[in-house]
Amino acid sequence: MTTLRIGVLAPEVLDSNGDAANARVLVARARWAGLDAELVPLRAAQDFAVRPDVVVAGTGADQDLPGVLDLLRETGAALRGWTADGTEVVAVGAGWQLLTESFATPTGIVTGAGVFPGRAVAGERVTDDLVVSCGPLTLVGFENHVRRVEGIDPAHVLGSVLHGVGDGGGVEGYREGVLLGTHLHGPVLAKNPALADAILTRVAERRSLTYTTTDARLHATDETARAARDVIAKRLGVGR
Numbered sequence: 001m002t003t004l005r006i007g008v009l010a011p012e013v014l015d016s017n018g019d020a021a022n023a024r025v026l027v028a029r030a031r032w033a034g035l036d037a038e039l040v041p042l043r044a045a046q047d048f049a050v051r052p053d054v055v056v057a058g059t060g061a062d063q064d065l066p067g068v069l070d071l072l073r074e075t076g077a078a079l080r081g082w083t084a085d086g087t088e089v090v091a092v093g094a095g096w097q098l099l100t101e102s103f104a105t106p107t108g109i110v111t112g113a114g115v116f117p118g119r120a121v122a123g124e125r126v127t128d129d130l131v132v133s134c135g136p137l138t139l140v141g142f143e144n145h146v147r148r149v150e151g152i153d154p155a156h157v158l159g160s161v162l163h164g165v166g167d168g169g170g171v172e173g174y175r176e177g178v179l180l181g182t183h184l185h186g187p188v189l190a191k192n193p194a195l196a197d198a199i200l201t202r203v204a205e206r207r208s209l210t211y212t213t214t215d216a217r218l219h220a221t222d223e224t225a226r227a228a229r230d231v232i233a234k235r236l237g238v239g240r
Helices: 021-032 062-084 094-098 193-206 216-236
Strands: 003-009 036-042 054-057 088-092 102-105 108-111 119-134 137-150 159-163 174-176 179-182
Touching (some): 003 021, 003 193, 021 036, 021 054, 021 193, 021 216, 054 094, 062 102, 088 193, 094 119, 094 137, 119 216, 137 159, 137 179, 137 193, 137 216, 193 216
Parallel strands (some): 003 054, 054 088, 088 179
Antiparallel strands (some): 102 108, 119 137, 119 159, 174 179
C-alpha cells in the first residue's frame, strides 16, 4: 500500500501555538479518507533522506530559532528540491518566515532557506483574531507575530484581511503551487479543513490515489470547524 508521508519540521521547537498539529490534521484526514499516512518528524539532517509528500512548519519562540536555522542551512537545498518535485509545504508564523529569503533578528538580517519568496521584516507585535477572504473561503484563526513578510507578488497572496493585520496593507500570507505560508494559527488546517482537503487532493493525485471526503468522521470534524468559524466571524462582524 502506498503511504503518504507527512513531515513536520522541528516539531518540539516549532509548536508554540500548536501549529505542528497541522501535520496530525493531514494524517488523520488522509486516514479517514481510507489512505495510509504516517507522521515523519524532521529533527536532524538525516531525517531528510527521503522526500515526504508534505512538510509542515509551525511557529516558535525567537530564542529557540537559531537551532532551526542551523538545521535549515544543512537541509535548505533538499527542501527546495522537494518542492520542485511536488512536496507541499504548509508553513505558519516563524516557520514560514524562516523559509523565506531573509529573516530579521534582534541582531541583524540572516539568510532564510529560500523555499518561499519574500523577506521577513521586523515590526510591532500583533496579537488578534485574523480573518482572511481567500477566494470562496473565509479563513479564520488568530495571529501572534512581530514580523511580517514583504516582497510577495500580489497575485500570490493567500487573501485579503477582513479582520486583523496579517502582513499589512490589507493582505495576508502566500499561496502558490505547492506553497502555503500564513500567520493564521488555530491550527489553520483544523479550523479551515478545506485547505487540508485541497492539499490532500493534490498529494493523492500525484500518487495516483483518490482522496474522498465521504467518511462520517470528516463530516463531523468539518461541522465542528464550521461552527467555530461562524461564532468567531459573527462576533467580529465579518465574513458571514
